[in-house]
Each structure stands twice: as structure tokens, then as C-alpha cells.
Amino acid sequence: VRPVAAAPDKISEKVADSIKGAEEACAGDPASGECIAAWDEVEELSAAASHARDRKKEADPLETYCKDNPETDECRTYED
Amino acid sequence: MAICAVYTTQSLNPTCSISTPSKTHLGFHQKQVVFYTTGKKTSRRGSSSSPYVITCATGDSQTIVIGLAADSGCGKSTFMRRLTNVFGGAAEPPKGGNPDSNTLISDTTTVICLDDYHSLDRTGRKEKGVTALDPRANDFDLMYEQVKALKDGTAVDKPIYNHVTGLLDPPELIKPPKILVIEGLHPMYDARVRDLLDFSIYLDISNEVKFAWKIQRDMAERGHSLESIKASIEARKPDFDAYIDPQKQYADAVIEVLPTQLIPDDNEGKILRVKLIMKEGVKFFSPVYLFDEGSTISWIPCGRKLTCSYPGIKFSYGPDSYFGHEVSVLEMDGQFDRLDELIYVESHLSNLSTKFYGEVTQQMLKLSDFPGSNNGTGLFQTIVGLKIRDIFEQIIASKAKSPVAATKA
Numbered sequence: 001v002r003p004v005a006a007a008p009d010k011i012s013e014k015v016a017d018s019i020k021g022a023e024e025a026c027a028g029d030p031a032s033g034e035c036i037a038a039w040d041e042v043e044e045l046s047a048a049a050s051h052a053r054d055r056k057k058e059a060d061p062l063e064t065y066c067k068d069n070p071e072t073d074e075c076r077t078y079e080d
Numbered sequence: 081m082a083i084c085a086v087y088t089t090q091s092l093n094p095t096c097s098i099s100t101p102s103k104t105h106l107g108f109h110q111k112q113v114v115f116y117t118t119g120k121k122t123s124r125r126g127s128s129s130s131p132y133v134i135t136c137a138t139g140d141s142q143t144i145v146i147g148l149a150a151d152s153g154c155g156k157s158t159f160m161r162r163l164t165n166v167f168g169g170a171a172e173p174p175k176g177g178n179p180d181s182n183t184l185i186s187d188t189t190t191v192i193c194l195d196d197y198h199s200l201d202r203t204g205r206k207e208k209g210v211t212a213l214d215p216r217a218n219d220f221d222l223m224y225e226q227v228k229a230l231k232d233g234t235a236v237d238k239p240i241y242n243h244v245t246g247l248l249d250p251p252e253l254i255k256p257p258k259i260l261v262i263e264g265l266h267p268m269y270d271a272r273v274r275d276l277l278d279f280s281i282y283l284d285i286s287n288e289v290k291f292a293w294k295i296q297r298d299m300a301e302r303g304h305s306l307e308s309i310k311a312s313i314e315a316r317k318p319d320f321d322a323y324i325d326p327q328k329q330y331a332d333a334v335i336e337v338l339p340t341q342l343i344p345d346d347n348e349g350k351i352l353r354v355k356l357i358m359k360e361g362v363k364f365f366s367p368v369y370l371f372d373e374g375s376t377i378s379w380i381p382c383g384r385k386l387t388c389s390y391p392g393i394k395f396s397y398g399p400d401s402y403f404g405h406e407v408s409v410l411e412m413d414g415q416f417d418r419l420d421e422l423i424y425v426e427s428h429l430s431n432l433s434t435k436f437y438g439e440v441t442q443q444m445l446k447l448s449d450f451p452g453s454n455n456g457t458g459l460f461q462t463i464v465g466l467k468i469r470d471i472f473e474q475i476i477a478s479k480a481k482s483p484v485a486a487t488k489a
């Protein structure tokens with residue numbers, strides 16, 4: 001399965017790197033502090049990536065456009 | 081209506097001003113001013129009857145502090161948005177500041193993320209071999225000082241932990257809001273911080289559901305596999321059990337999310353059994369109940385009046401004990417097919433602290449695209465949001481009744 005809505009590339013890459021790093025750190029001793037801290041970093045980055053993904057998803061193209069161009073026909077709204 | 085006394089005490093509020101409708105401004109420095117009238121109590125929040133408007137940078141310790149504890153990736157941000165929505169107005173990051181700020185500000189509410197009080201940044205934790213869950217990676221002294229200052233009405237320069245870079249960024253200015261929410265891993269860990277909380281909530285996600293949620297969250301991400309998700313959860317578990325999980329005994333309300341019992345051996349994590357555990361005897365907090373307070377009840381609302389498809393909905397309610405405290409537990413298993421039919425359920429719940437009939441349903445409908453809107457997580461988060469509004473209003477009202485006593489406290 002290809003990533004459907006991957007986070008911005010910068011964070012995505014970091015997540016992938018941190019997973020690789022964690023697997024290496026744990027290769028020697030799976031119960032070491034180093035290993036545990038490495039997986040914690042993976043979790044932190046995964047959470048950041050997911051938040052970034054949500055933010056990107058939320059952006060409605062018309063809403064974004066209307067923020068910059070409220071006077072256009074597509075965007076004008078009147079209270080009454 | 082005469083003002084009979086002006087008390088000035090040597091404390092708090094660096095910026096207080098009092099204005100009359102004729103726009104006279106008096107500045108006070110390092111002093112607190114308390115006005116009260118004889119006879120009737122002073123009306124709260126400035127006033128419709130009194131001609132005086134008192135604005136004190138949200139002064140006279142009117143900030144109430146709410147603590148929300150949960151692990152990362154457990155829906156804290158959804159909860160936060162539901163909560164700020166109860167108070168109206170969208171919560172947004174501080175304007176013009178650090179784009180990676182974790183703070184959310186709305187008219188009444190400021191939400192700060194306790195990750196900002198990490199004493200060790202990402203590299204520091206790696207060197208020491210500790211996780212962010214470990215108390216050694218957090219600065220509880222600073223957390224206490226700043227939360228205390230905000231509660232007392234003083235603005236603070238709070239550090240920013242940048243989740244993308246893993247570094248501690250330059251601080252941002254946080255002004256005292258009406259409602260301060262501190263959310264993160266350790267809001268109830270330190271006894272001093274815990275004592276500052278007016279209300280505390282713990283989001284307790286069972287291991288099965290946590291695993292299912294993290295798969296949904298991370299599987300599409302590059303590099304992640306079932307093994308890596310499992311390994312990450314396993315590695316953090318000892319610290320989680322040692323430092324985070326025990327905090328739930330201090331919470332006034334716990335939202336527990338468990339796998340459903342309606343479908344045997346379900347582990348998709350889509351259908352949930354959610355428990356709202358409410359502590360009894362907490363000041364200003366009266367637990368919600370179903371039909372009859374204090375009884376033990378099991379209720380299946382599906383039938384002629386509520387359309388439910390497989391596997392249906394089941395509610396339970398009853399008294400219980402939780403870490404030696406007396407609690408009331410409300411449970412919902414299953415999910416709604418049509419959110420507007422939630423009104424049928426709402427009409428059978430009591431003590432919801434709503435302002436009008438149908439408010440819970442209306443709140444849920446407003447945020448119907450949020451995760452958890454069709455099950456107990458959204459319902460109970462909304463209810464807790466209304467409870468917090470109620471607690472806030474009661475605290476403000478009780479302070480308005482006895483202003484001098486409140487400032488002494």
C-alpha cells in the first residue's frame with residue numbers, strides 16, 4: 001500500500017530515519033535506555049507527522065482561496 | 081449603589097485598570113483592588129447593574145485550571161477542540177509567533193502542552209537513555225511556577241518544545257486566560273501542580289485500542305510497519321505504566337476506552353466501549369446519571385424509537401469504586417448510525433449541565449466530522465466539556481459572592 005496522505009516530506013523522512021535508527025539502537029540490547037529513547041523518538045515524530053497530516057487535510061481549497069480573496073464572486077457572503 | 085470600601089492588598093496583578101462609562105482610566109501597579117457593594121452581591125464579570133467595569137488582565141485569580149492527561153496519539157487534540165467549542169470560538173495557535181508552537185488560544189480558553197516543560201530535548205534524552213515519559217526529562221519546578229503564576233493572573237514566558245526538530249525553542253508569552261487547560265503526559269504527576277488544578281481528566285486508552293489506533297495513524301507513513309508500531313508501544317510501556325498510568329487515581333473524571341463487548345473478539349478498534357468514570361463528592365461537579373441516580377442500570381435504547389444496525393448500542397450506569405474513591409460510571413458500547421437520534425439518548429440522561437434541551441446533540445452535530453463523533457468518546461468528551469463550563473461558572477459565581485474571602489484564599 002502506498003502512503004495515501006503522507007505528512008509533509010520533511011517529517012515523513014524523519015519518521016523513516018528514526019525507525020531505522022531505533023532498529024539499529026535495539027539490535028545490540030533491546031532493553032537498553034538507548035533503545036527505549038529511540039522508540040520514544042519514533043512515537044513523537046509519528047504523532048507530529050499525523051498532526052501535520054490532519055492540518056493539511058483540513059485545508060479546503062475554496063476556503064483557503066477565500067481567505068485571500070474575500071471580494072470575489074465565489075467568496076462573497078452577506079450576513080443579511 | 082454606593083461603593084463602601086476599597087481594599088488594596090500587596091499582591092498579584094501587575095496590570096489592573098478600572099473604567100467607568102465616562103472612560104476614566106485609573107492605573108494600578110502591583111496592587112489588587114476589590115470593590116463590593118452593600119446589600120446585593122457584586123454581579124460577576126464586570127456587571128450590568130454596576131456602572132463600573134473592572135478589567136484586571138483577567139485578574140483577581142479568576143483563571144481556573146483544568147488538567148488533561150493522556151498518552152500521545154490518544155485523541156487529546158480532538159478532546160481539546162471539543163472542549164473549546166463548548167465555550168464558543170475556534171482555538172488557534174498564537175498569531176505571529178513560532179509556527180511550531182503547541183499552544184492553542186481562543187477567547188476564553190488557552191491550552192498549553194506540557195511537552196513545553198521538557199528539561200531535556202530529543203538529543204538530551206537519547207544521551208541519557210530516557211523517554212519523554214520519564215520525570216527526569218521534565219522540569220516540574222518551572223511547570224509549577226508558571227501554572228501558579230497564570231492562575232494568579234500573571235503572564236509568563238513559556239518555553240516551546242518543537243516536536244518537529246526536537247529542540248527547545250525560544251519562549252512565547254502566555255497571558256492568563258479565563259480557563260487554562262494544561263494537557264500532556266504529566267499534569268497530575270507533581271503534587272504541587274496537581275493542587276493547582278480545579279478539575280482533572282484522564283484519557284485512559286486500553287492497550288488493544290491504542291494499538292489499533294496507532295496502526296490506523298501510522299501504517300500509511302513511510303518506514304512504519306506492524307513490527308515498528310508494536311516495538312514502539314512495547315518500548316514505552318514500562319515508563320508509561322510507572323509514571324503516566326498512576327495519575328488516573330487523582331483524576332476527577334476518567335474516560336476509559338475499551339474494545340467492544342458487543343462483537344466477540346473484535347480488535348479493529350472501530351466499535352468502542354467507552355466508560356465515563358466520575359468521582360463523587362468533588363466540589364462543583366455533580367456526576368451525570370441515567371434514569372435514576374445511584375441505581376445500577378443496563379439500557380439498550382435500540383428499538384422502535386432509535387434505529388441501530390449491527391452491533392447496536394448498550395448503555396450501563398451504576399455506582400462503583402475506583403482506586404478507593406466512590407465513583408459513578410456511565411458506559412456506552414456501540415455506535416450511532418444517525419447522529420441526530422442522539423437526542424433520544426440525551427433526553428434520558430440527567431445532570432448534563434446543558435443550558436437548553438438538546439445541547440449535547442447540537443454540540444456533537446457541530447463537530448460531526450471529528451473522530452469519535454458516532455460513539456461514546458465524542459459523547460463523553462462533550463459531556464465533560466459541558467461539566468467544565470458548569471464548574472467554571474460556579475467557581476466564578478462563588479468568588480463573586482465573597483470577593484474578599486476569595487482574594488485571601
